[in-house]
Amino acid sequence: MTSSSLARDVAPKLEKVRRSKRGVDTRPLVWPSIGVLLVWMIVPLALTLWFSVLNYNLTDPTSTGFAGFGNYLYLLRDPALATALLNTFLLVGGVLLTTVLLGTLFAVLFDQEFYGQGAARLFVIAPFFVMPTVAALVWKNLLMDPVNGLFAYFARSIGLDPVVWFSDLPLTSVGIIVAWQWVPFATLILLTAMQSLDREQIEAARMDGAKALARFRHVVLPHLARPVTIVVMIETIFLLGIFAEILVTTSGGPGDATTNLPYLVYKTALLQFDIGGGSAGGVIAIVVANVVAFFLVRTVARNLDS
Amino acid sequence: MATVALSNVKKSYGDVSIIQGVDLAIQDKEFVVFVGPSGCGKSTLLRMIAGLEDISAGELRIDGAVANDVPPDARGLAMVFQSYALYPHMTVENNMGFALKLAGIPKAERDAKVMGAAKILQLEKLLDRKPGQLSGGQRQRVAIGRAIVRQPKVFLFDEPLSNLDASLRVQMRIEIARLHTELATTMIYVTHDQIEAMTMADRIVVLRAGRIEQVGTPLELYHFPANVFVAGFIGSPKMNLTPVVMKSAGANGATVVAPGGGEIFIPVAPTAVATPGSAATLGLRPEHLTLSDDGPLSGTVAVVEQLGGETLVYVEIGDKILVTVKLAGSGSVHVGDRVKLAVITTEANLFGSDEMAMTPLRRAPVAGKGH
Ligand SMILES: Nc1ncnc2c1ncn2[C@@H]1O[C@H](COP(=O)(O)OP(=O)(O)OP(=O)(O)O)[C@@H](O)[C@H]1O
Ligand SMILES: [Mg+2]
Numbered sequence: 001m002t003s004s005s006l007a008r009d010v011a012p013k014l015e016k017v018r019r020s021k022r023g024v025d026t027r028p029l030v031w032p033s034i035g036v037l038l039v040w041m042i043v044p045l046a047l048t049l050w051f052s053v054l055n056y057n058l059t060d061p062t063s064t065g066f067a068g069f070g071n072y073l074y075l076l077r078d079p080a081l082a083t084a085l086l087n088t089f090l091l092v093g094g095v096l097l098t099t100v101l102l103g104t105l106f107a108v109l110f111d112q113e114f115y116g117q118g119a120a121r122l123f124v125i126a127p128f129f130v131m132p133t134v135a136a137l138v139w140k141n142l143l144m145d146p147v148n149g150l151f152a153y154f155a156r157s158i159g160l161d162p163v164v165w166f167s168d169l170p171l172t173s174v175g176i177i178v179a180w181q182w183v184p185f186a187t188l189i190l191l192t193a194m195q196s197l198d199r200e201q202i203e204a205a206r207m208d209g210a211k212a213l214a215r216f217r218h219v220v221l222p223h224l225a226r227p228v229t230i231v232v233m234i235e236t237i238f239l240l241g242i243f244a245e246i247l248v249t250t251s252g253g254p255g256d257a258t259t260n261l262p263y264l265v266y267k268t269a270l271l272q273f274d275i276g277g278g279s280a281g282g283v284i285a286i287v288v289a290n291v292v293a294f295f296l297v298r299t300v301a302r303n304l305d306s
Numbered sequence: 307m308a309t310v311a312l313s314n315v316k317k318s319y320g321d322v323s324i325i326q327g328v329d330l331a332i333q334d335k336e337f338v339v340f341v342g343p344s345g346c347g348k349s350t351l352l353r354m355i356a357g358l359e360d361i362s363a364g365e366l367r368i369d370g371a372v373a374n375d376v377p378p379d380a381r382g383l384a385m386v387f388q389s390y391a392l393y394p395h396m397t398v399e400n401n402m403g404f405a406l407k408l409a410g411i412p413k414a415e416r417d418a419k420v421m422g423a424a425k426i427l428q429l430e431k432l433l434d435r436k437p438g439q440l441s442g443g444q445r446q447r448v449a450i451g452r453a454i455v456r457q458p459k460v461f462l463f464d465e466p467l468s469n470l471d472a473s474l475r476v477q478m479r480i481e482i483a484r485l486h487t488e489l490a491t492t493m494i495y496v497t498h499d500q501i502e503a504m505t506m507a508d509r510i511v512v513l514r515a516g517r518i519e520q521v522g523t524p525l526e527l528y529h530f531p532a533n534v535f536v537a538g539f540i541g542s543p544k545m546n547l548t549p550v551v552m553k554s555a556g557a558n559g560a561t562v563v564a565p566g567g568g569e570i571f572i573p574v575a576p577t578a579v580a581t582p583g584s585a586a587t588l589g590l591r592p593e594h595l596t597l598s599d600d601g602p603l604s605g606t607v608a609v610v611e612q613l614g615g616e617t618l619v620y621v622e623i624g625d626k627i628l629v630t631v632k633l634a635g636s637g638s639v640h641v642g643d644r645v646k647l648a649v650i651t652t653e654a655n656l657f658g659s660d661e662m663a664m665t666p667l668r669r670a671p672v673a674g675k676g677h
Contacts, residue, residue: 200391203358208405208456209379218404222395 045286051279058273071280075268081281083256084264085288091175091260092239096232098179103186103231104224108216110187111194121191128184136248139177140166170250170257177245182238186231193227194220229300236296240289261285308369308382308459308492309334310355315364317350317516324350326516327364332494337486339503340496341539342513348496349464351513355494356385356462369459379405384453385462388469390445392437392452398424399433402451423454426488427481443474450482454489463495467502479506500540504528512536525672529653534661537589543618545655546590546629555580559667560656562586565624568602570649574656574664589655589663592618592632597639598648603629607643612636621645 269278
């Protein structure tokens, strides 16, 4: 029986049970909470939409009135938007790839029994508890600084020229910092998944002649497929909004090499005081996030079904 | 040809000793069952044979060659796990063909082998399903199929039927027994269900706390238990183990005093501990007790269980000492009746204060179960 036909068969019965037990319509009771959520969501959204069609610049009192799609057209024609979109996707994609790969690796490693396992697990989770601004500052000043940084010290000690991270590889540098913060999350989810893997399946695979790599490929990976989709979905939602790391390290530069969508909105609205333009950027960001979310949810749903 | 020999095999986790020196020789095509109470080390022993667990000390030989350090897949064994351990994302067909695929066997040959095994187990129609879409019994069959496909020298089963309901268990029991005749391979089967052991085994190995208590055919164990533990473990309903006191012992047998003061002469060869006045245990199978007006045991009927073809009567013969009596037919005994019980003394077992059996003198030896 498919789940939908099951639902069809069971639903009326449930309905009956519910009615007969309570005899009261319970829906009004949830309206207040739905109302609060709706207001919470709708008001900012409506304001953003409203501002995005206004000529509204804090530095220019003469710029008033209805702009129509002017703000959108301006933004869409601005090459900065295309760059910001590209940067957003590169950042999200790169960090996702890194965190899933490293997360899987750590999950498999930390699932083994070894001395000091508990402490090691704690350490691998630790970056998650560091605030984004602090993390970015630590990386920027202590690790990646071309003069005083640890990486530069290592590079010099083996006779290499230190990498000037935020000038030469700005987007990669931001990506490294963000990945460092999100690997613990992926590790945590995937480690939990590893622990729910039936040991006897691994043993059966051993008896079937599967060496370590084959066991990983044929038993562990399929088992991790679902948690990986969950990790990808949740991380994507957060990674679309990366901001603090960029502000602290590169301020979107050099040029607009590290300007992603949220940062572009910030630059427009708060650095150029163009509320209208910033709101339009925000609306575009919402659309992008929703498109991405739609496809993600669909993929995940399909994955969970099978 | 596939023999398995264990000599002084031991297993310990840290300083906890789990298997304490097991010696066992398993013949080709033999169906050997490991039984014992939970935690006695049956699974551990089986997993050591499979290669999933290291052998701490001693020697394992498969077909005469030392196999202690041979990896599991190279030992030529196949194992059926209690949880079935099917690969959930693979179809039945791929589950069964996985080992062959890893071994690099061409698709056509693989399909033929999988189909062959599927036929034996009536799985042809299920080949495209995933394990999640199968019933418990079907999953069990796939797990066995996965083992068959590899054409192993020895099959290992770890409580394969314990997750099935009673009637399915009986059915699968028969199927595995049939499979054993059909495939003519050595099988080692772990269970804590003594009925499974009795019905399937060529030989039973009774384990307790990491030691072998007795090895023998089901009937040998039933009729000649080596000690109190085996006597109590094998047989259903259980053997009555009644505390008695030795009165006298001679070359022809021993006389004991049962609870209630009745004296019984048992034709066994007394052991050194059987000194007059010492404690002993009298082992009486329920079917070797009869109602009789001049029997040496007497008591009150506490419970009567009517099974239709036979009746189990529980008689309290002393303070908190119940003995079970199996009567043919639906007897006319009632709760509260005072009854006297007679003993078929040639079938009675007597265990000394060391819990070891004294050899029965006038009992026919059981016929060996040949191949
Ligand atoms: N990894 C381990 N570390 C320490 N002790 C263990 C380990 N694995 C098993 N044991 C112990 O070894 C003993 C034997 O376990 P085993 O699984 O072989 O029992 P079993 O006879 O199969 O019991 P059951 O009928 O319940 O399956 C148990 O007392 C168990 O606690
Ligand atoms: Mg076990």
